[in-house]
Each structure stands twice: as structure tokens, then as C-alpha cells.
Amino acid sequence: MRLTTKGRYAVTAMLDLALHAGKGPISLADISERQGISLSYLEQLFAKLRRNELVRSVRGPGGGYQLSRDQVHINVAEVIDAVNESVDATGCHGSGDCQSGQTCLTHHLWCDLSEQIHAFLSSITLLDLVQRKDVQQVAKRQDRRYVDQLIMSTGEKTPADRKAAV
Amino acid sequence: MRLTTKGRYAVTAMLDLALHAGKGPISLADISERQGISLSYLEQLFAKLRRNELVRSVRGPGGGYQLSRDQVHINVAEVIDAVNESVDATGCHGSGDCQSGQTCLTHHLWCDLSEQIHAFLSSITLLDLVQRKDVQQVAKRQDRRYVDQLIMSTGEKTPADRKAAV
DNA sequence: TATTTAACCTACTAAAACAGTCGGCTAATA
DNA sequence: TATTAGCCGACTGTTTTAGTAGGTTAAATA
Ligand code: FES
Ligand code: FES
Numbered sequence: 001m002r003l004t005t006k007g008r009y010a011v012t013a014m015l016d017l018a019l020h021a022g023k024g025p026i027s028l029a030d031i032s033e034r035q036g037i038s039l040s041y042l043e044q045l046f047a048k049l050r051r052n053e054l055v056r057s058v059r060g061p062g063g064g065y066q067l068s069r070d071q072v073h074i075n076v077a078e079v080i081d082a083v084n085e086s087v088d089a090t091g092c093h094g095s096g097d098c099q100s101g102q103t104c105l106t107h108h109l110w111c112d113l114s115e116q117i118h119a120f121l122s123s124i125t126l127l128d129l130v131q132r133k134d135v136q137q138v139a140k141r142q143d144r145r146y147v148d149q150l151i152m153s154t155g156e157k158t159p160a161d162r163k164a165a166v
Numbered sequence: 167m168r169l170t171t172k173g174r175y176a177v178t179a180m181l182d183l184a185l186h187a188g189k190g191p192i193s194l195a196d197i198s199e200r201q202g203i204s205l206s207y208l209e210q211l212f213a214k215l216r217r218n219e220l221v222r223s224v225r226g227p228g229g230g231y232q233l234s235r236d237q238v239h240i241n242v243a244e245v246i247d248a249v250n251e252s253v254d255a256t257g258c259h260g261s262g263d264c265q266s267g268q269t270c271l272t273h274h275l276w277c278d279l280s281e282q283i284h285a286f287l288s289s290i291t292l293l294d295l296v297q298r299k300d301v302q303q304v305a306k307r308q309d310r311r312y313v314d315q316l317i318m319s320t321g322e323k324t325p326a327d328r329k330a331a332v
Numbered sequence: 333t334a335t336t337t338a339a340c341c342t343a344c345t346a347a348a349a350c351a352g353t354c355g356g357c358t359a360a361t362a
Numbered sequence: 363t364a365t366t367a368g369c370c371g372a373c374t375g376t377t378t379t380a381g382t383a384g385g386t387t388a389a390a391t392a
Pocket of ligand 2: 256257258259260261262263264265268269270271272273274276
């Protein structure tokens with residue numbers, strides 16, 4: 001079992017998509033900018049997310065990614081699973097034969113743990129996360145920062161531009 | 167966060183000690199034989215377990231390792247922790263600053279998860295495991311096999327020898 | 333129609349961790 | 363004194379991580 005930045009990035013990116021849903025496709029460049037994740041690395045992750053039918057892509061200018069289903073029907077466990085970070089804690093992948101074909105002393109303990117973790121993560125949907133206060137606060141900060149970056153780069157200074165940029 | 171054979175080996179070895187407690191020190195060679203873990207690797211793990219005061223060692227012939235405390239007062243979480251497999255799932259180790267000094271979108275989710283896992287694993291003591299039916303069954307099989315090996319290697323054949331070997 | 337955008341794809345890489353192995357040393361016992 | 367079994371450091375092949383680099387293709391726009 002392992003949970004590293006790969007799985008964390010995947011969930012973060014999916015949550016970013018969920019937060020900005022309804023505004024058309026979101027480009028990976030935007031997610032990269034907002035979440036501080038390398039663009040190329042995001043591409044690799046989204047290849048897997050797309051193969052697992054968690055996102056849909058739109059090519060060309062103005063293109064990007066969208067969630068393939070409603071936020072209520074995507075949970076954290078499947079996102080982590082999609083990028084190959086199994087939540088399984090056993091050494092036998094559940095088959096109970098890690099000690100030269102036989103069940104090891106602690107097999108059942110790891111089964112219980114795996115079940116526990118999976119139950120927890122699969123009970124949390126993207127919608128749950130979007131509705132959390134702490135998430136909304138961080139998202140707000142990131143969006144503000146994103147817009148500021150945009151204005152800086154375009155050189156526009158009036159409040160009207162700020163509005164237009166969003 | 168990661169949970170690999172390292173942590174699994176550590177818990178398995180500690181449980182082996184618990185199961186054979188009260189029979190004097192248990193040698194790593196015995197644990198290696200029973201649990202199918204490389205002896206040299208066990209030595210490395212027990213160096214850490216000893217530094218974390220989870221086991222006491224006795225040197226010389228007839229020596230080995232014993233639990234340093236009662237089985238009720240050793241839980242699975244601290245064993246895993248002792249061999250450097252943190253149960254922490256955050257990228258910031260709880261400090262909330264993994265996105266260039268600021269809190270990332272999913273920080274609180276990983277905090278919750280870490281708490282969940284830690285609560286689960288620290289609620290399970292070695293005594294709990296020793297008393298489990300499934301553990302007892304596997305232990306019984308391993309002990310039987312261990313004695314058989316012993317008899318084979320010494321060449322003794324009578325039931326009395328079998329008894330003496332245990 | 334040419335250009336730009338952004339997804340898509342493959343291959344490569346430095347660094348770390350994992351799961352060991354090997355050889356030698358030291359304390360206690362028989 | 364020989365044996366046992368813990369102790370210790372160094373070394374190793376393999377895998378995974380977290381990227382980078384470089385190119386191709388589809389769609390929109392100027
Ligand atoms: S973890 Fe399943 S048999 Fe060992
Ligand atoms: S995981 Fe804690 S700030 Fe990102």
C-alpha cells in the first residue's frame with residue numbers, strides 16, 4: 001500500500017475540476033498553475049484518469065478536461081485507484097498466500113485495514129469535498145491568486161479587466 | 167504514506183514474539199524459519215525495534231529477543247512507526263504548507279485519513295492479535311511445521327523427541 | 333488557409349526506497 | 363575455547379517516484 005504525491009495530485013486535480021465545473025473545459029495549464037503541479041506530470045495522470053473514464057477531454061483552443069460524471073458519483077477511492085495507487089495493504093492482494101502459498105500470521109489484520117481505508121475513502125465524493133468550508137477557503141485563495149497572475153501577465157490594470165479575466 | 171513488507175514483517179515478527187512469550191528469549195533464526203523472513207533483514211528491523219524500546223535482547227547461546235512490555239501495551243501503530251513506515255498520509259507531515267508554504271486543496275482530507283488509519287492501528291494491541299482465532303490457527307500450523315523441520319534435521323523419530331523438541 | 337491552442341503519446345532520467353546480502357565483531361554460554 | 367546469537371556497517375539489484383523533453387494530432391481562430 002502506498003499513498004504518495006501521485007494519488008494526492010490526482011485527487012487535487014479532480015477536485016479543481018469539480019470546483020470549476022460549469023465553466024466549460026478546464027485546461028491542464030490552469031490546474032498546473034493553480035495547484036502547483038508540473039504540467040507534463042498532470043498529462044500523465046490525466047491519461048490514466050481518462051482511461052478510467054473519470055474525465056472527458058476536449059481538444060483544441062478553449063479545450064481541456066471535464067468530469068465525466070456528476071460530482072456525487074465520483075469518490076476519492078476510485079480516483080486514487082485510477083492512477084495505480086492501490087489502497088490494498090496486504091502483501092498477497094487479498095488471496096491469502098503470501099507465505100509460500102499459505103496464509104501469513106498477519107493477513108487478516110491487513111485485510112481489515114484495507115477494508116477500513118477503502119470504506120473511508122470511497123465514502124467521500126467530490127461533492128462532499130467541494131462543500132467543505134476548508135476546501136472552499138483554499139479554493140478562493142487560489143482563484144484570487146490565479147486572476148492576479150493573469151492580470152500581471154496581460155498588463156491590464158482596471159477593475160473591469162479583472163472581471164473580464166475571470 | 168506507505169505500508170510495505172517492511173512494516174508487515176515488523177508486525178509479524180512482533181506477533182511471533184508475543185505468541186511465544188514466556189518461553190524465554192526467541193532467536194531471530196526461529197522467527198526467520200517460522201515466518202519466512204530473511205534473517206539478515208530481520209536483524210535490521212530488530213535494531214530499530216530495539217532502539218524504539220519495543221523489544222529487549224539477550225546475547226549469547228540461548229539468547230534472542232523478548233517484548234519489552236506487556237502485550238496489551240504494544241499496539242500495531244507504534245510497531246509500524248518504529249521501522250520508519252509513517253502512517254501519515256499528508257504531503258506536509260501535518261504542517262499544512264505543501265503548496266509553496268501554503269495549505270493545499272486536499273490537506274484536510276489527508277489529515278482525516280491519517281487520523282482514521284492511526285486510530286484504527288493504534289487501537290489494536292499485540293494481545294488482541296494473539297487472541298484472534300485466525301491468528302491462532304496460522305500460528306498452530308507454523309509451530310507444527312517448525313517442530314517437523316526440527317525433527318527432520320536432528321533425525322530423531324520417536325514421539326518423545328517431538329515433545330522434547332518443543 | 334495558416335497559426336495557435338491544448339490534448340495526446342513515447343521515451344528518458346535522477347533520486348529514493350525496498351528488500352535484501354555479505355562479512356566481520358562482540359557478549360554470553362557450555 | 364568453541365559456539366551461539368546479537369550487533370553493525372557497507373554494499374547491491376530492482377522498482378517506484380516525480381518528474382523532463384520532444385514530438386504528433388485535433389480543433390478553433392485570425
Ligand atoms: S498478507 Fe495475505 S497472506 Fe500475507
Ligand atoms: S498535504 Fe498538507 S498542505 Fe498539502
